[in-house]
Amino acid sequence: MQHLTALERRTAISLALVFAFRMLGLFMLIPVFAIYGKDLVGFSPLWIGLAIGAYGLTQAILQIPMGWLSDRWGRHQVMLLGLTLFAVGSVVSALADSVYMVTFGRVLQGMGAISGAVLALAADLTREEQRPKVMAVIGMTIGLSFAVAMVAGPLIAEAAGLAGIFWFTAVLAVTGVLIVTFLVPKAVNQARDSEALAKPGFLIDLFKHRQLLQLNAGVLILHLLLTAIFVVLPQQLIDLHLESPQHWQVYLPVLVAAFVLMVPLMILAMRRQQEKSYFLFAIGLLIVSLLLMINGQQLSWTIAGLLLFFVGFNYLEASMPALVSRIAPAGQKGTAMGIYASAQFFGAFLGGVIGGSIAGYYGLVMVFAVAAGIGLLWLIIARTMQVPARAQRLSFAVMVPNDQTARHYAELLSQLDGVQEATVVVAEQRCYLKVAHGAFNLQQAQDLLATGVVPAANV
Structure with a gap:
């Protein structure tokens, strides 16, 4: 079994830190803005939602283009540009005296959409067989950043106010710049790997892919629900006589307990091979949790609802990227994941708009009711989802002169035992x-590419 090299470990750790600092800065506003933003000019429930979710709009729009730009300008340059924009947005928000300027600052923060460049650099610096490990380390930082933000946000806001959070975020951004400059390794060559990087030629087909469309809609709804409830949840906790400095005492045990409870669900789903059933169960947990939080008269109901929400949220957040990876056609995983990430961020934006609008017109409780209805709609859509069999993804270099030859080889490869999908890309x-576990013979594929003849046993 191969292990990460020193370069790959340095790549994983340094890029994970860049990712973590950026996401921490974005998330820390979520549990506090509805409370500490009340002194800002123009404060209203709608603008609470816009300020919380504004980063998601620019993230969704720029997610894939910034990745492509890193192909032309270089990974480090795009990462430094993104972190600089993130720092500028943080300073604008820290100096703001109106909710409008805070929202503008959040838009600038979102323009630092460096996820594509970070993942592309990870692909440049790692061996293909070790790349999933490095990507997993980077991916884990999102959940960890959210958990830390839920605890740190209220504590920093209590000590230094809303501006203190944005100044702290600016410091995180500058720290990220230093990490990119001095710690993140520089790539000599850029990986031309469609499984890791988004490619423009695949966009239209993947947007129309039914199963991927269901998952993209799912992650959009998931983050819509998360952002919408945090437009009103902090105020609900205060109404239940739990002051803002004490909110971390709810968030921390709830997030820890939710993670502990989520792990057995993941294990059972895989052991019993009932991933779809557990997926639907997790959506059901979201709906039940939102219905519990409608009862805003008792703190115990709100805490119970929040616990169930994050059990379902964590399960879905962990399982959906894996499903996207399995469903994406061979050679198109990078683009599929880019679209998925854009849908995720756009969901955060929509959640802020919807949550703020409903809270402003109909009150806090109605946000939970509408969110439960949206969750029910997702459950209905997800019932038609098909979970594909587990497959292994392989790629290797070939020599093909033109598209006609590439199509010929792809057709021959698809006839081999265990091959679910085959794609040959001339430009790369x-x-x-995509092959079935235990049913594929790599040597046959290599012989075919060398001779252009399908082995007799497969004719």
């Missing part, structure tokens, strides 16, 4: 395969 001189 690479072959991508």
Whole structure:
């Protein structure tokens, strides 16, 4: 079994830190803005939602283009640009005396959409067989950043106010710049790997892919629900006589307990091979949790609802990227994940708008009721979802002169035992395969590419 090299470990740790500092800065506003933003000019429930979710709009729009830009300008340059925009947005928000300027600052923060460049650099610096490990380390920082933000946000806001959070976020951004400059390794060559990077030629087909469309809609709804409830949840906790400095005493045990309870669900789903059933169960937990939080008269009901919400949220947040990876056609995983990430951030924006609008016109409780209705709609949509069999993804270099030859090889490869999908990309001189575990013979594929003849046993 191969292990990460020193370069790969340095890549994983340094890029994970960049990701973590950026996401921490974005998330810390979520549990406090509805409370500490009341002194800002123009404060209203709608603008609470816009300020909380504004970063999601620019993230969604720029997520894939910034990744492509890193192909032209270089990964480090785009990462430094993004972190600089993030720092500028933080300073604008810290100096703001109106909710409008805070929202503008959040839009600037979102323009630092460096996720694509970070993942692309990870692909540049790692061996293909070790890349999933490095990507997993980077991906884990999102959940960890959210948990830390839920605890740190109220504590920093109590000590230094809303501006203190944004100044702290600016410091995190500058720290990220230093990490990119001095710690993140520089790539000599850029990986041309469609499984890791988004490619423009695949966009239209993947937008129309039914199963991927269901998952993209799902992650949009998931983050819509998260952002919408945090437009009103902090105020609900205060109405239940739990002051803002004490909110971390709810968030911390709830998030820890939710993670502990989520792990057995993941294990059972895989062991019993009932991933779809547990997926639907997790959506059901979201709906039940939102219905519990409608009862805003008792703190125990709100805490119970929040616990169930994050059990379902954590399960879905962990399982959906894996499903996208499995469903994405061979050679198109990078683009599929880019679209998925854009939907995720756009959901955060929509959640802020919807949550703020409903709270402003109909009150706090109605936000939970509408969110439960949206969750029910998701449950209905998800019932038609198909979970594909687990597959291994392989890629290796080939020599193909033109598209006609590439299509010919892809057709021959698809006839081999265990091959679910085959794609040969001329521009990359690479072959991508999705194969069934234990049913594929790599040597046969290599012989075919060398001779252009399908083995007799497969004719």
